[in-house]
Amino acid sequence: MIDLFNYERRKTSVTHVGNLDIGGDNPVRVQSMTTTSTDDTEASVAQVKRIIAAGGELVRLTTQGRREAENLKNINATLRGEGINTPLCADVHFNANVADVAATTTAKVRINPGNYVDPGRTFKVLEYTDEEYAQELQKIEDRLVPFINLCKENHTAVRIGVNHGSLSDRIRNRYGDTPAGIVESCMEFLRIFRKYDFHDVVISIKSSNTVVMVQSVRLLVAEMEKEGMEYPLHLGVTEAGEGEDGRIKSAVGIGALLADGIGDTIRVSLSEEPEAEIPVAKHLTWYMRKHEKHVMIPAEANKDFNYLAPVRRKTVAAANVGGDNAPVVIATRSAENLVPQVKASGVPTPDYIYVQGALPAQLDAKQKYIIDYNVYIELANTSKLPKGNIYPIFPVLGQTFIGLIHSPIKFLVLKYGTPTDEFFACLRHHPEVVVVCMTTHQNRLGDQRAFAHQLMNEGLTNPIVFAQMYEHTTTERDTEKVSAKEKFQLEAAADMGALMMDGLVDGVWLMNNGDLSQDDVEQTAFGILQAGRLRMVKTEYISCPGCGRTLYDLRTTIAKIKEATKGMKGLKIGVMGCIVNGPGEMADADYGYVGAGPKKVSLYRKQECVEKNISEDEAVEHLLALIKRDQEK
Numbered sequence: 050m051i052d053l054f055n056y057e058r059r060k061t062s063v064t065h066v067g068n069l070d071i072g073g074d075n076p077v078r079v080q081s082m083t084t085t086s087t088d089d090t091e092a093s094v095a096q097v098k099r100i101i102a103a104g105g106e107l108v109r110l111t112t113q114g115r116r117e118a119e120n121l122k123n124i125n126a127t128l129r130g131e132g133i134n135t136p137l138c139a140d141v142h143f144n145a146n147v148a149d150v151a152a153t154t155t156a157k158v159r160i161n162p163g164n165y166v167d168p169g170r171t172f173k174v175l176e177y178t179d180e181e182y183a184q185e186l187q188k189i190e191d192r193l194v195p196f197i198n199l200c201k202e203n204h205t206a207v208r209i210g211v212n213h214g215s216l217s218d219r220i221r222n223r224y225g226d227t228p229a230g231i232v233e234s235c236m237e238f239l240r241i242f243r244k245y246d247f248h249d250v251v252i253s254i255k256s257s258n259t260v261v262m263v264q265s266v267r268l269l270v271a272e273m274e275k276e277g278m279e280y281p282l283h284l285g286v287t288e289a290g291e292g293e294d295g296r297i298k299s300a301v302g303i304g305a306l307l308a309d310g311i312g313d314t315i316r317v318s319l320s321e322e323p324e325a326e327i328p329v330a331k332h333l334t335w336y337m338r339k340h341e342k343h344v345m346i347p348a349e350a351n352k353d354f355n356y357l358a359p360v361r362r363k364t365v366a367a368a369n370v371g372g373d374n375a376p377v378v379i380a381t382r383s384a385e386n387l388v389p390q391v392k393a394s395g396v397p398t399p400d401y402i403y404v405q406g407a408l409p410a411q412l413d414a415k416q417k418y419i420i421d422y423n424v425y426i427e428l429a430n431t432s433k434l435p436k437g438n439i440y441p442i443f444p445v446l447g448q449t450f451i452g453l454i455h456s457p458i459k460f461l462v463l464k465y466g467t468p469t470d471e472f473f474a475c476l477r478h479h480p481e482v483v484v485v486c487m488t489t490h491q492n493r494l495g496d497q498r499a500f501a502h503q504l505m506n507e508g509l510t511n512p513i514v515f516a517q518m519y520e521h522t523t524t525e526r527d528t529e530k531v532s533a534k535e536k537f538q539l540e541a542a543a544d545m546g547a548l549m550m551d552g553l554v555d556g557v558w559l560m561n562n563g564d565l566s567q568d569d570v571e572q573t574a575f576g577i578l579q580a581g582r583l584r585m586v587k588t589e590y591i592s593c594p595g596c597g598r599t600l601y602d603l604r605t606t607i608a609k610i611k612e613a614t615k616g617m618k619g620l621k622i623g624v625m626g627c628i629v630n631g632p633g634e635m636a637d638a639d640y641g642y643v644g645a646g647p648k649k650v651s652l653y654r655k656q657e658c659v660e661k662n663i664s665e666d667e668a669v670e671h672l673l674a675l676i677k678r679d680q681e682k
Contacts, residue, residue, distance in 0.1 A: 051270075051309050051356060053502070054348040054495040056340035058310040059270065061281040064249045066206040067136030067156035069106055071251055071314050072281030077307070077337075078314035079330035080107040081323040082140065084595045087117035087124070094127045096323065101135050103327035103530075107314070109138040109159065111597035118150035125155065138208065140596070141165075142215075145192050152199040157251075159208040162234045166192050167217035175222045185219055190241050197247045206249040207242070211235045212287055213256035213265070213637075228265040231256075232272055239278060251314065253283035257591045257623075258637050259302035260582050262286055263550045266306055268357050281313035282306075288591045288623065291320035291607060295592075296329055296535060297542045297573065298580040304543025305550050307337040308494045320592045320607055320624075328530040329539065336540050343491035346465070348499035351506050354551075361552040362505065364512045365480045368458035369400065371512025371555045375584040378574045379403060379419070379485075379514060379558040382567060397575050397586040400556075403442065414438070419460055422447050426454065442485070448475050451482060460485050460514075465500040476504070476511045483512045485558060493517065493544045501553045514556030517544055522563035534565055538573050542580065549581035585619040591638050592624040599626030600647045601665045609669045610642065614676070622672075623653070642672055654679070 051059075063073035071078055081100045085092040087110045097108045112118040121139055128135070139151035143164045151158045166189045177185065200207055211234050216226065224230030231254055242250055254269055256262040266282065273280065286302040289295040299317045306312050317329045366372025380399035403419040408428075412418070417438045420428075425441035428434035442460040443451055445467055451459055462485045463472060476482055484504070490496035497515055504511065519540060521533040531539070541559050548554050557574045578584040590611060595603040607624050614622060623638035641653030645661065650668035652660040652675055663671050 053350050053356070054346040054499045056310055056343060056492050056495060060279060061313055062248060062279045064206055064251050064281050066107060068134050069136050077312060077334045078106045079104060079327055079334060080109065080314060080316050081105050081326045082109040082316070082594065082596055084323060084597065084599065086597045087111055088120055090120060090123045090127060093124050097128060098133065099324040100327060101133065103324040104331050105327045107136050107138060109140050112139040112141055112147055112151050113598055115147055115150050117597070118147050118154060121151060121154040145196065148196055149199055152196060152205045153203050155205065157206040157208060158200070159210045161210055161212060161215055162238050163212065163215035163217045167219055175218055177219065177223065182223065186237060189237065193241050194245060197242065197245050201247060206251065208251045208253060208283060209235055209238045210253045213258065213261055214287065228261060228268050231265040232269045235269060236272055239280070243278065250280050251283050252280050253285065255285050255287040257286065257288040258582065259286055259298060259580055260550065262302045263305045264358065266311060270311060271357055282311060283314045283316070284312040285316045285318055287318055288593045288625070289318050290590045290592045293538060294576060294590065295319045297538050297576045299329070300333060300539045300542035301546040301549070301577060301580040303333060304337065305546030307333065308340065308543065308547050318594045320594050320604060323594065332531045332536060332539055333543060336543060340492045346490070346492065346495045346499050348502060349506060351502045354502065354505065359550065359552045362501065363510055364555060365510045367481045367483050367512055370458060370483045370514070376554050376578055377401060377514070377556040378571065379556060380567065380571045381560055399571050408439070422450055422454065426450070445472065448472060451475060451479055457481060458483060462487055464488055465496050465503065473507055473509065476509050480511060483514055485514050485516050487516050494547050497548060498551065512555035513553060514558050515545065515548055515554060516558040516560065517541055518560045518562065520562045521565055523565070533563065534569055537561055537565055541573055542577050545577050546581070549583055554583065588614050588617045589621045590624060591621060593626050595626045599644055601644050601650060606642070606669065610672065613669065613673055640672060640676060642668065
């Protein structure tokens with residue numbers, strides 16, 4: 050079982066992939082995937098070398114046919130001839146015969162249970178008797194055995210890679226489009242590999258929805274533990290997108306699991322050049338290693354908390370914080386630097402701004418402000434306190450003054466380990482108090498989790514805003530090709546990931562002691578909440594990183610779609626290179642733009658294909674027209 054409060058790496062077996070060991074006491078490995086045609090030896094070798102030069106420890110290549118699988122031998126030979134021994138992984142979908150070939154030409158083969166033997170998805174309702182279902186499982190076993198034998202003979206490792214977007218109709222109809230179905234899709238294959246005594250296996254469960262991804266991996270770990278399995282795990286948020294949004298989304302999902310000691314190799318899937326993924330992955334793994342060997346956190350988990358299927362913690366709303374309200378964003382700005390902010394259309398502004406010890410000369414009637422309690426009292430006593438949008442904040446030593454102030458919402462800064470009797474009594478008598486949970490602990494997650502569980506164990510329902518402080522400056526030494534701003538975004542997203550997945554977050558307050566733009570700090574907070582599916586404030590793009598199966602200009606297309614739809618708040622648009630995950634991930638997107646062939650695109654509304662084989666040159670305009678028609682209905 051996971052220790053919610055004290056970091057410990059999950060114990061796993063070791064999987065051998067060529068000269069690379071994954072799991073056990075080995076560090077978390079970082080990897081990427083090429084976007085070149087695997088038929089093109091020269092281009093593929095060049096891209097593999099760029100990934101390795103960036104720090105990649107394993108490289109995956111698409112093998113949609115026998116020709117690509119056979120050419121992996123040439124790519125391997127070329128690299129070995131240059132003294133490069135980094136293992137390669139073949140990525141196989143839809144064709145089990147290709148997996149057999151790849152087992153003889155590369156160090157590792159990824160197979161997808163959703164399409165290894167099961168036919169392509171139709172999203173139709175199908176019914177299986179128990180006998181018929183067992184027959185389908187036998188078909189899978191019969192087909193897997195020759196592949197397993199080839200892998201044994203050639204010392205080839207296997208990744209069983211389940212994608213939420215490509216679950217088979219058989220699984221979807223028996224278990225639903227749920228974490229339980231995703232996990233069972235994986236376990237069916239794992240049981241067969243174990244039955245035939247093959248254990249050089251790595252497991253992955255991916256989704257473009259971070260909540261589904263994290264819950265599924267948590268459930269998978271529990272199910273493997275029940276059945277005595279300890280295989281290492283590969284983590285990733287599929288179709289995370291590009292730029293800041295892609296980095297934040299990946300860090301939320303991957304970080305939520307790494308912070309609990311889960312994960313042995315990761316890939317950050319960005320719609321960018323594959324070598325750009327490596328520095329991001331390396332920084333995430335470096336940051337999460339800081340949890341190791343921390344001072345123990347003595348805490349008791351709440352008996353009603355369900356780690357495998359968490360729900361939002363029950364709170365009483367204080368004004369617009371807690372209850373059924375979406376989590377708020379609090380920001381810090383000094384009064385002298387606070388001027389009415391002119392934001393681009395659709396750019397969110399903080400719900401509350403902490404102005405410290407002085408009100409700005411000019412107040413925005415639409416903005417809520419937080420001010421130090423002693424200044425609040427002084428202004429109230431001299432009748433200089435503006436009405437309606439100013440609220441006090443108290444340090445722990447100032448909590449005795451909370452009862453003296455009449456305000457619909459008050460903020461109290463606390464941390465785990467504060468003497469409990471006084472603040473328990475205060476919170477019990479003042480449901481209008483929102484707790485701002487600070488931490489300076491090496492294990493931020495464990496410390497802040499412990500505080501939330503402490504409140505739950507006491508039956509306290511005050512909302513909690515989690516505050517995180519960082520120190521990044523634009524002049525800090527950059528040795529990983531990750532900017533100070535990116536480091537801030539990755540670390541904040543990773544720290545908040547599990548707290549959001551646990552249902553504990555009523556608000557986020559990010560701070561940075563450095564020269565990063567305050568706008569960047571604030572927008573990161575909104576980006577984290579959106580990545581955790583807690584608050585939609587802008588268009589979300591579910592875009593794949595591309596690979597050799599992508600037959601249109603993916604990055605140019607993403608840029609065109611983003612520019613044309615950026616003001617469509619809350620809309621989710623999927624941009625997929627091919628059909629492998631395309632239709633499946635459309636379940637989580639409002640609209641889908643999916644590669645259908647060379648320079649051809651099909652458009653989807655949810656999982657329904659509404660236009661087929663449109664020319665790439667016209668497809669973006671067709672997508673915009675489809676969205677416009679729907680909005681006019």
